[in-house]
Structures are given as structure tokens and as C-alpha cells.
Amino acid sequence: MSRKIRVLVAKAGLDGHDRGAKVVAAALRDAGMEVIYTGLHQTPEMIVAAALQEDVDVIGLSLHSGAHLVLFRKVLELMRAQGLERVLLTGGGIIPAQDAELLQSEGVGRLFGPGTNTQELASYIKTEVAVRRAAGGER
């Protein structure tokens, strides 16, 4: 039996729109994952500190504020500083396609917009985590 996938779902910055994050958190739970929900108004430092303590496989950021470029980059930078390179940083919200492409070229995973099928999201995470665990020497 493979071990559980642990996902941190966070809302970064001054953004109170948490419906999407809650839908995603519930969907990933229903896909068999253990989801740690940290609530609203998190700073990148708080998010990465929580991810470190919780030993998660995935950080999912939800952003509807327009600050996605700044916040994803900051989280990624802190993750690298803490040695969390193997953790998948993904997310969603209102993020223009060209910004999503830019972030992906810098090392962020796929970003998902409104209307995404949650099963597609779950299977993306399962595939990515399997690859990353294998790269880390786990079966």
C-alpha cells in the first residue's frame, strides 16, 4: 500500500475568495488525499513553514487577487531555500494564460482555472507525486 498524498491548500495574501480552495480541498479529500487547509490571508513565509512542518507532497495556492506572479514566485523561492524542491507547487484561480506559462517556465506546476474538472486535478497530482517520490528513491 502506498503512503497517503499530503496536500497543503492555502490562500495567500489579501484575498477572501475561498470557495474555490474549499471545493478543491474537499475534492482532493474525496480522491483519498490528506488535505491540510490553512485558511485565509497567509503570507508566503507562513505557507512554506506550514508545508515544512506538515511534510507535504504538494502545495496548492488559490489566488484571485491578481498578485499571482509575486506570490507564486515568493513561495517557490522560499521552498527552494528550505530544501523543498521535491514538493509540487500548483494552484489555481484567476490567472491569465501567459502568466501561467511564465510561472511554469520558472518551476511552478500546472495552474488550473475556473471550470476545471476536479478529477483531472486529482489525477494530475497523483501522477506528479508518483514521479517526484520515485525521483527521491521511494517506490
Next chain:
Amino acid sequence: MELAAAVLAGDVRALARALTLVEERLPGARELCVKLAAHTGRALRVGVTGAPGSGKSTLIDALIHVARTRGERVAVLAVDPSSPRSGGALLGDRVRMTSHAADDGVFVRSMASRGALGALAPNAGEALDLFDAAGFTLLFIESVGAGQADVDIAAESDLTLVLTAPGGGDSIQALKSGILEIADLWVVTKGDDPRAASVKNELLSMLTLCGAPGIAERICIVASLAQQGVDALLRKIVDAGAAARADGGFDLRRRLRVRRRILAAAAELCAERLPVDTPLLAELEVRIRVGDLSVVGAARALLSGGNA
């Protein structure tokens, strides 16, 4: 650095990794616990239990604030239920504890109950040992929102707080024998609610009736968000911990805890060895149905390999 040494040195990543090892029972977990055993027994373990919504996470958050000003290093193991359908879990206790996220003297770990009964997670005790070995001095274990029979938390704690909040109908009902009897301290939360005083009085009269000693001093009212009564509660916790260390109660609980874990592990090994799909099982089933054998008799026969 080797994992056990890194945990002892207080390395956050190593501790996080070690917790996963123990939780998932991955290779190396047992050896790790053996290596660290001699470094446990210093921290005070405080169990926090009560019905869903009784204010467990919020109270722990408030207690952390006070404990940090006293120089304690605090770790929290927050257990939430696993979904019986998907096996997944939504762990939301951190939401109420985010104010300590940037404080490296505070470590919060969420854990899913993974089907364990008794409102804790299967390896919660071992996880607490890791916090202890890593140098945290005050440990909080937050149970799943508990019912009347979820008393396991007391076995893994040095001191157990049972919470009750006003406004839950007959709130004492939720605290009847079982969970009420495991409390070292009773805490009425949401103390800014005008009904809190009457909840305290109900508790007091009920517990006095049960004949528990020193009851009046062991019931506290707190308003966690307003930080009212929290300071006094922490002082009671620390004093009770010190008293238990002095009179040997602390040591006794610790020894009983280890014995209980041995028995639980032994029961698990026995369960793994049971034949679940054999001709003998089918045969015993038939004998029960025709009235030839009792269930207990059949179980004995199963364990002895067929001699009923």
C-alpha cells in the same frame, strides 16, 4: 546527518520527515523510535478533547501564546477524522493556529485518524515521543471532536483537559461518564457567553455528586479569543504537571502508556495472524448457525486451530 541525530538537534525538516515515517510505519520508523526512546519523558503532554466545535483548536492557540511568553517550546498534534469512504481527510485545525506560523518555537502537525477509534490517530503516541525528543517542552494533543466514549487521549497524555461550550443544548449530556471521568481539568469555553456560568455550575454539581476531589479548583472558564482565563488555566496545567512529577503520577502514567502500547501492538499482530478466509472459518460459521457452538467457542476454536 543521520535522522535520529537531526531530530535530537531540533532540525525542523528532520522532525517533519520522522513524523511521516512513524505515521506511515515506513522502513526505519521502529529503529528511529528505539534510538530516541532514551530522550523522551521530559515534555508535559496535555490532551485536549471535547465535542466538535467546543473550541479545542482556539483554546490551544490561546494557550500557545501564554506558554511562549513563559519560554516553553510548544508542539501540537492536531487529529482530525479520516473519511470512511475515500480514506482521505480534510485537516483544518491549523486554521485557528496560524498566528504562530512564523515562530520557530512552535511546531504544529496535523494528523488524520485513519480509522482508529477513540478519537486519536494510530501512531499519535509515537509522534508525541518525537516532539519530546526534539526538545519541545509542552505538547498538546488535540483529539478528533469526541463523543462520550473516546477516552484514548487520556492514555497518551500526562494531563487531560475536557472542554465543554455553552449553547450545545444540554451540554453536560455530551460529557457523561466516560469522557468526563478522564478529565484532570474541566474547561468551560466561550466564557464570554452569558450561559457559561450556568454550565460551570451544572458541571460542579454533577461532579460533586460523583465525589471527585477538589472539584471547584479543577473547573475553569475561559474565553480563548479574548485571552480571558487562559493564563490561569496554563498555570494550573503547569502546576498539575509539576505536582505529578513530584508524587510519581507522571512516571506511573508513562509506564502504563508503554505497557498499553505493547498490548495494542500485540493485539495487532494477533489480528494479522488470524485466518480470514479458510475452510475452518466456514465450518465454524455453519456450526454457529445450527446452534452447535457459541461465537466465543468458535473464536477459541479458530485460535487453537480447530479444536472446539
